[in-house]
Ligand SMILES: *[C@@H]1O[C@H](CO)[C@@H](O)[C@H](O)[C@H]1NC(C)=O
Ligand SMILES: *[C@@H]1O[C@H](CO)[C@@H](O)[C@H](O)[C@H]1NC(C)=O
């Protein structure tokens with residue numbers, strides 16, 4: 544059984560498949576990474592009763608009901624509430640989970656909190672002291688982090704990631720220690736090494752061949768998608784049969800295909816055979832064949848219904864990453880709750896119509912006004 548709990552997960556970056564994310568802009572933190580804008584709140588002890596609110600519990604939509612926040616968890620008994628809030632028949636959703644982020648400083652977590660992301664998976668960490676501090680910020684987005692990414696020399700990632708040369712890997716034996724290279728053998732070894740430590744592995748691949756390599760390695764999740772060729776049925780079925788899930792991050796792929804400056808930065812050339820319609824079609828194929836697609840800073844697209852998109856950002860990643868304390872609204876779960884002013888099932892953009900943000904029962908008050 545693999546689990547994110549108390550362990551790091553490993554990240555494998557396949558050589559030819561390395562399409563970088565925003566993080567790789569190589570920017571080191573602009574300010575002290577440990578600077579926190581908001582004050583550190585006390586742990587919550589209040590009991591808050593929210594009345595008459597329609598609930599998307601992570602799976603289905605429920606008619607108006609009462610929900611209790613009891614300290615940092617969702618309670619089951621509304622007696623003796625300290626505060627009563629009228630839910631106005633609006634919508635309550637579980638705090639969204641972003642399955643693909645690059646958090647380098649505490650202020651990034653404050654930005655995520657402002658935008659209602661209550662849990663985020665950080666795709667790599669080059670400073671473990673800082674990452675440990677990120678994980679214990681009361682009242683901010685809860686962070687799960689990978690360790691040092693597994694990157695081979697001469698890859699796009701080696702060029703675009705601010706990683707010391709000494710942390711790149713060149714040899715199969717290093718795969719035991721969160722290191723990897725471009726060959727199938729190395730990828731397989733890295734995935735085996737994570738699994739033998741009870742960790743999940745996440746692999747980045749954004750070209751067809753590395754994607755196949757990732758599928759073959761039985762890595763748990765594959766991030767990004769490819770856009771130079773159509774996803775063949777054989778590989779789709781194999782991915783599904785192996786229970787692998789996908790974090791496609793279409794927005795980033797869109798930038799990569801549409802913007803020549805971004806393209807040159809990512810690939811070292813403005814030429815590309817990857818196009819957005821093919822990225823999109825491949826995500827659609829993943830979804831249609833039944834591979835689970837979770838949200839990593841935008842996957843609400845490509846043929847998903849609103850409710851599927853919301854599951855992809857709540858209950859599904861929680862389930863796939865064995866986080867049994869969140870992703871759904873039920874007694875005993877973390878009180879990561881987002882009341883919305885308008886109906887996300889009419890238009891998924893209404894998830895931006897944020898009324899407030901509670902992270903573990905603590906209100907984050909500096910909420911982005913997006914609607
Ligand atoms: C209510 O929650 C308490 C504390 O979490 C638990 O002990 C109890 O079994 C729950 N009762 C019901 C009916 O779920
Ligand atoms: C990690 O970041 C801190 C600043 O928060 C810095 O003092 C420390 O030197 C860094 N550690 C490494 C190994 O770079």
Ligand SMILES: *[C@@H]1O[C@H](CO)[C@@H](O)[C@H](O)[C@H]1NC(C)=O
Pocket residue numbers: 890891892893
């Ligand atoms: C959903 O809302 C967005 C933002 O308000 C709007 O641009 C879009 O047209 C809406 N979509 C539908 C199907 O109404």
